[in-house]
Amino acid sequence: MPEPAPPRFSIKPYLKKTKLWKSIFRHDFTDSPRTRLQRVFGNVFLHLHPVRVPKDALRIPYTWGLGGLSFYLFLVLTVTGILLMFYYRPASSLAYQDMKDLSFAVTLGRLLRNMHRWAAHLMVVAVILHMVRVFLTGAYKPPREYNWVIGVLLLVMTLFLSYTGYLLPWDQLALWAVTVGAQMAANSPLLGNEGPFRLPFITTANDARFVLIGGTVIGDATLIRFYVLHCVAVPFIFAIFLSVHFWRVRKDSFSKQTGDKVDVWPHLVSRELLAALLMTVILFVWSILMNAPLEGVANLNVTPNPSKAPWYFVGLQELLVYFDPWIAGVVLPTLIVVGLMAIPYVDLNPQGVGRWPKIGWKRLGPIAMPSPKERAFAVNVFMLGTIMWFVLIFIGAYDRGPNWEWYWPWETWSHRRMTKLTLKNIPNLWGLLLLASYFALGSPIPKRIKAWLAARGGAKAPAAASAALHTGLGLAIAGAVLIPLLISPDPAYPNGSRYPTLLEALGRSQNAPIVHGMFRVVQTLGPLMGYVVNAGLIVLAGLTLAWLGVQFGRFKDRRYEELGPIKYAIVMGLLLMMMGVLGKIGLRLLFGIKYILSFPGVNLNI
Amino acid sequence: MNGTGTTQAPAERPPAKMDLWRRLDERLGRRQFLLKAGWACFWAFLGGWLLSNLRYLFPNVLYEPTLTFKAGQPDEYPLGVSTKWKKTNRVWIIREPAGFYAFWARCTHLGCTPNWFDAEQRFKCPCHGSNFNTEGDVIAGPAPKPLWRCAIRLADDGQILIDKARLENRPDARRKGDFFLPYHSA
Numbered sequence: 191m192p193e194p195a196p197p198r199f200s201i202k203p204y205l206k207k208t209k210l211w212k213s214i215f216r217h218d219f220t221d222s223p224r225t226r227l228q229r230v231f232g233n234v235f236l237h238l239h240p241v242r243v244p245k246d247a248l249r250i251p252y253t254w255g256l257g258g259l260s261f262y263l264f265l266v267l268t269v270t271g272i273l274l275m276f277y278y279r280p281a282s283s284l285a286y287q288d289m290k291d292l293s294f295a296v297t298l299g300r301l302l303r304n305m306h307r308w309a310a311h312l313m314v315v316a317v318i319l320h321m322v323r324v325f326l327t328g329a330y331k332p333p334r335e336y337n338w339v340i341g342v343l344l345l346v347m348t349l350f351l352s353y354t355g356y357l358l359p360w361d362q363l364a365l366w367a368v369t370v371g372a373q374m375a376a377n378s379p380l381l382g383n384e385g386p387f388r389l390p391f392i393t394t395a396n397d398a399r400f401v402l403i404g405g406t407v408i409g410d411a412t413l414i415r416f417y418v419l420h421c422v423a424v425p426f427i428f429a430i431f432l433s434v435h436f437w438r439v440r441k442d443s444f445s446k447q448t449g450d451k452v453d454v455w456p457h458l459v460s461r462e463l464l465a466a467l468l469m470t471v472i473l474f475v476w477s478i479l480m481n482a483p484l485e486g487v488a489n490l491n492v493t494p495n496p497s498k499a500p501w502y503f504v505g506l507q508e509l510l511v512y513f514d515p516w517i518a519g520v521v522l523p524t525l526i527v528v529g530l531m532a533i534p535y536v537d538l539n540p541q542g543v544g545r546w547p548k549i550g551w552k553r554l555g556p557i558a559m560p561s562p563k564e565r566a567f568a569v570n571v572f573m574l575g576t577i578m579w580f581v582l583i584f585i586g587a588y589d590r591g592p593n594w595e596w597y598w599p600w601e602t603w604s605h606r607r608m609t610k611l612t613l614k615n616i617p618n619l620w621g622l623l624l625l626a627s628y629f630a631l632g633s634p635i636p637k638r639i640k641a642w643l644a645a646r647g648g649a650k651a652p653a654a655a656s657a658a659l660h661t662g663l664g665l666a667i668a669g670a671v672l673i674p675l676l677i678s679p680d681p682a683y684p685n686g687s688r689y690p691t692l693l694e695a696l697g698r699s700q701n702a703p704i705v706h707g708m709f710r711v712v713q714t715l716g717p718l719m720g721y722v723v724n725a726g727l728i729v730l731a732g733l734t735l736a737w738l739g740v741q742f743g744r745f746k747d748r749r750y751e752e753l754g755p756i757k758y759a760i761v762m763g764l765l766l767m768m769m770g771v772l773g774k775i776g777l778r779l780l781f782g783i784k785y786i787l788s789f790p791g792v793n794l795n796i
Numbered sequence: 797m798n799g800t801g802t803t804q805a806p807a808e809r810p811p812a813k814m815d816l817w818r819r820l821d822e823r824l825g826r827r828q829f830l831l832k833a834g835w836a837c838f839w840a841f842l843g844g845w846l847l848s849n850l851r852y853l854f855p856n857v858l859y860e861p862t863l864t865f866k867a868g869q870p871d872e873y874p875l876g877v878s879t880k881w882k883k884t885n886r887v888w889i890i891r892e893p894a895g896f897y898a899f900w901a902r903c904t905h906l907g908c909t910p911n912w913f914d915a916e917q918r919f920k921c922p923c924h925g926s927n928f929n930t931e932g933d934v935i936a937g938p939a940p941k942p943l944w945r946c947a948i949r950l951a952d953d954g955q956i957l958i959d960k961a962r963l964e965n966r967p968d969a970r971r972k973g974d975f976f977l978p979y980h981s982a
Contacts, residue, residue: 366908370923373907396854405858491886491901493908495922511924511938515906593911594925594937608916609927611936784938795940 245449256320263313270306280417285360307482328543329445335534337438354420365488374519375399386794446544504586514795612699613784621786624670632762634750664736702782863960895978905939947974
């Protein structure tokens with residue numbers, strides 16, 4: 191037996207024996223099944239993970255790591271934000287100067303600012319995509335309903351953080367985005383000075399806008415408020431909700447439960463590290479190649495033309511073109527948030543948890559449409575809403591030019607282009623008929639009434655009643671839009687009217703394609719024949735709506751029996767309002783209609 | 797039908813008055829009462845304190861620029877819309893043959909500053925596309941009401957004095973009183 195070589199002196203075993211080392215690290219780091227577990231539950235930062243997870247939950251194409259990336263970007267934003275705070279002073283006379291200093295005088299200042307801005311954009315994208323992923327894989331279904339609600343709140347806070355951060359550079363972009371955002375608060379019902387149903391004691395010096403901006407005009411008070419909200423208050427609340435969110439992911443378990451269980455260290459932790467590294471590379475390259483925008487110093491009196499919000503709010507800005515501010519700025523965002531939160535409580539379908547939907551073909555009358563094989567209604571409605579939101583963003587970002595007029599992406603902007611815009615209101619009574627018939631489209635025919643109808647009028651009576659109901663409503667909707675165009679005089683010229691009807695007023699403006707078409711029909715065919723043809727078109731439009739209604743009639747009735755009256759009313763109400771937004775945009779762009787209902791005395795316009 | 801069931805004798809009930817007092821005593825004995833009262837005080841204090849902090853967020857003193865300014869002599873204005881004060885005071889002064897009026901250059905939709913387009917005789921807002929005519933009435937876009945007019949009068953030194961704190965836009969009131977400065981007085 192040869193003598194074993196005397197051990198070479200090495201510092202590590204020596205260190206590991208010291209009291210200091212042992213006080214910090216409670217276990218050794220050799221790769222054994224035991225240490226793999228110890229690394230996770232013996233570490234405060236890693237212990238929010240479970241120690242073992244199902245293998246399939248780790249597959250990248252299942253989650254794309256979007257939740258983790260959102261959190262990583264939040265960390266990046268915290269670090270870069272803290273560094274930026276060392277040079278930034280929140281006062282209107284200093285802030286813009288400090289931004290210039292950060293861009294040109296401070297070593298690495300520009301890079302940090304770019305990273306902060308682009309990481310914020312990436313975080314908004316990541317959070318939205320994370321929500322879409324969770325929805326599509328059914329990961330909000332029991333027992334994870336509550337965590338979905340927390341997630342929606344985190345999305346809202348992400349957007350609010352973006353909004354408050356937007357003012358801090360104190361440039362023109364910042365000021366006017368915040369002016370518009372704050373003015374929406376002044377249009378909130380009850381508590382806004384310019385909103386509908388304003389409470390009697392509300393003035394411009396105590397309404398919702400006043401408390402948001404800390405005064406009646408945007409100034410130093412606003413800047414310090416937004417600074418505190420952005421740097422301290424909202425991140426503080428955000429972190430609390432974030433902990434609850436993570437904790438519930440851990441407690442409610444992952445939505446994907448197939449495959450053998452594997453150790454989180456190294457299988458999940460390594461993927462997280464890789465994702466973070468990849469994101470870091472993207473962020474660095476983007477921040478080196480592209481500077482965060484900084485316009486001229488804020489001027490409270492002059493608005494840039496056009497003045498566009500950051501992309502994630504430009505959809506809202508576009509929505510504000512079609513609706514009064516209290517609807518587009520207060521009611522619709524609230525409904526979107528509340529509607530999102532309500533999803534897990536009104537979606538009783540247990541299918542589709544832990545997998546992406548598969549797309550098949552489905553017939554709708556004569557048309558074949560791609561549609562998910564399971565959860566078709568939920569997925570279609572959610573995706574329609576999401577896509578609508580991004581279409582609005584696209585329109586605002588690429589189809590709007592000076593004076594917020596419509597320019598196709600290939601058209602050149604001109605500040606001298608003549609505006610041809612003409613808009614008219616539907617008279618209130620017709621508008622009321624339109625709204626009432628539209629929302630009545632959502633009413634089902636419950637089983638009891640069907641049975642009663644069948645008993646009274648034979649087996650075909652329920653179908654006939656449904657057809658009659660929908661035809662009536664379809665004709666009422668089409669009529670309420672089009673008949674006032676033909677018979678109402680132009681209200682802008684009440685006496686000795688310049689144009690005898692709204693049709694003529696709108697038809698001449700060339701800005702309402704459908705009304706313009708109808709006007710041309712009257713011009714070419716003469717009044718009598720023209721009005722007959724137009725009336726025919728109205729009936730045709732109504733019948734098309736009626737046909738759609740009948741198609742969905744049986745579907746509605748089935749839903750009603752499944753959900754019961756309250757959940758059905760919530761689902762159908764939200765669905766009709768979402769489609770109604772689309773309808774109102776159509777009325778505006780195709781018919782040149784501004785308001786369906788208008789009560790200017792109480793600031794109530796729809 | 798098995799015949800085993802017996803008729804239960806009704807439990808003896810104390811008189812209704814007694815019953816109420818005893819039930820109250822059982823339900824809300826001295827200890828329970830003190831406990832509930834204690835918690836009620838706690839929540840009332842916490843709620844009151846939070847509400848008073850809401851009030852804290854409404855400042856009592858504002859440090860904001862003045863809303864009145866002098867806009868020079870009436871003779872300096874030719875007929876039409878003057879954009880001279882837009883950049884500094886956010887006001888347009890309009891002179892017509894009969895006299896002067898002044899608009900607050902703030903869109904009634906969401907508060908952006910519109911621009912004046914002389915060739916079209918329109919004010920157009922860059923934020924959401926509202927258009928106003930020289931009377932301030934909305935002729936296109938989402939704005940819900942006409943432009944606000946500022947109080948306008950002559951100061952002692954003969955200059956036009958504009959007061960943005962007093963605003964009017966109702967068609968029957970906006971062309972008289974403090975909101976219209978007839979030319980003969982200028």
